[in-house]
């Protein structure tokens with residue numbers, strides 16, 4: 001609801017041109033480019049969304065963790081040409097340290113697991129919701145920050161971990177009213193690409209770079225992908241082999257190409273069997289072209305997509321069994337996903353599933369005369385101590401108070417008046433039923 005101007009305190013008129021010289025020039029009230037404010041209505045939606053993130057994490061028995069948004073740049077220096085490492089929001093701090101506003105959360109998770117060392121018992125299942133940043137030339141007008149829900153499992157080498165993470169994603173969608181007719185989850189494994197490169201004797205050391213290039217499949221032309229693969233050192237016959245495999249959409253066809261004794265086929269078969277048992281196989285589809293764009297994935301990868309094909313990937317993740325050794329530690333098998341706060345909201349809008357989240361207050365306490373402000377404070381305190389949300393209003397006309405009560409969806413109006421007070425009472429109006437009654441101050445609850 002929009003309050004008309006006379007209802008709210010009159011905003012000061014902006015200074016006239018002549019006054020500007022004495023007055024501060026109005027600052028730019030927008031947040032930095034690519035970033036967002038969250039005024040109350042947007043914050044209610046964000047809290048609603050994050051509430052579902054948290055509740056699903058709880059249901060899957062994950063523990064919440066958190067990290068600084070600021071991290072050492074060294075955590076994100078990777079040589080595989082990922083977009084995410086080419087858009088680091090990086091700078092040198094006043095102590096000469098190279099730092100970044102983190103572009104993702106997985107490296108922080110790995111850092112903490114290493115730091116905790118033997119004090120954590122495996123497997124461990126952690127989740128966090130945190131803001132992530134990128135510095136992208138604003139030519140594309142894209143955002144520079146978003147909030148990401150991450151769930152990660154350390155210490156489980158079998159695809160049970162991937163199955164658990166995908167279950168979390170499915171439960172989350174179901175809670176929002178999104179069905180497998182709206183969204184699918186494409187699944188594959190980087191071991192598919194690894195097997196193909198081995199078939200053509202392509203050196204392992206360019207594997208991550210090849211995956212980052214292959215992730216552009218469908219985003220840039222086939223010719224551009226082939227050109228980038230060739231520049232990375234992939235022979236023409238290997239490029240042909242990769243392109244053939246990427247188009248596979250059935251595990252049986254994959255088995256024909258790779259044989260039945262490879263890990264890729266075994267992992268994916270097991271994952272699809274587990275999906276049947278969880279009851280979410282209708283969400284899954286094998287798609288060999290899915291590799292995801294992060295260098296450190298080593299096994300199963302997955303991403304959720306809107307079946308109408310209007311939006312970018314909704315979330316995505318995969319297995320990263322060798323990330324810790326890139327930080328000089330012993331490897332621990334791991335897998336996880338990131339779920340951003342932007343595409344999901346676009347999807348909810350598309351599907352008409354955005355919740356109608358109104359502001360709500362239990363009580364408005366209003367002194368009918370100025371000198372009753374002290375009594376009104378006492379009454380507000382008593383109600384707040386009982387856990388009721390109270391909006392203590394004064395210096396307003398009663399007409400304004402009724403409109404305000406409607407605007408903020410107050411349940412009750414508690415009117416503090418002289419005649420009632422002399423009898424130790426206050427007057428209560430229940431706004432939904434129009435019921436009105438007097439109650440002893442000590443019995444107000």
Ligand SMILES: OCc1cccc(Br)n1
Nearest residue numbers: 132133134143144145146
């Ligand atoms: O998903 C890539 C990404 C990373 C950081 C910030 C934003 Br917006 N987007």
